[in-house]
Amino acid sequence: MSAVSLRSEIAYKRPESVLVxxxxxxxxxxxxxxxxxxxxxxxxxxLKWPDESAPDAAYRELxxxxxxxxxxxWQNWQHTYTFPILPEYRYRYAPGVSDNQEHLFSLELAxxxxxxxxxxxxxxxxxxxIEDAIAKVWSWSNRDALERVAAALNSD
Numbered sequence: 001m002s003a004v005s006l007r008s009e010i011a012y013k014r015p016e017s018v019l020v021x022x023x024x025x026x027x028x029x030x031x032x033x034x035x036x037x038x039x040x041x042x043x044x045x046x047l048k049w050p051d052e053s054a055p056d057a058a059y060r061e062l063x064x065x066x067x068x069x070x071x072x073x074w075q076n077w078q079h080t081y082t083f084p085i086l087p088e089y090r091y092r093y094a095p096g097v098s099d100n101q102e103h104l105f106s107l108e109l110a111x112x113x114x115x116x117x118x119x120x121x122x123x124x125x126x127x128x129x130i131e132d133a134i135a136k137v138w139s140w141s142n143r144d145a146l147e148r149v150a151a152a153l154n155s156d
Contacts, residue, residue: 039138054103067116077104081141
């Protein structure tokens, strides 16, 4: 990749992100309330240019959004969601980019903990039963991710 094309890509948001479901062995899951637009979600975030890997982005986003640092308990589901970028956010992406690819990860913790939130992104955090979280989240991909984690928990 040339320096010119790299600079041009860095000016735009990378259309690739992670979704991290944080949950406990007992089935509590952590949701964060976004400031703008306002909705509840698991941990999410875009991969950084030029070559951040999805696992590295998952670890980084977890720490940035919650203050949680965890080396064990991770699962890479090897599953991606593709969804259209809402028209009001397409200006953040290079011309012609209309879809985002989201990689699913989860983190199992022994017990709940108090997240340290980034005030710029989130107004509150909440631990609740995974079934209640499924009903509370805004996006279909987040609902599906929580359902996958719940099914895995229930099969153990």
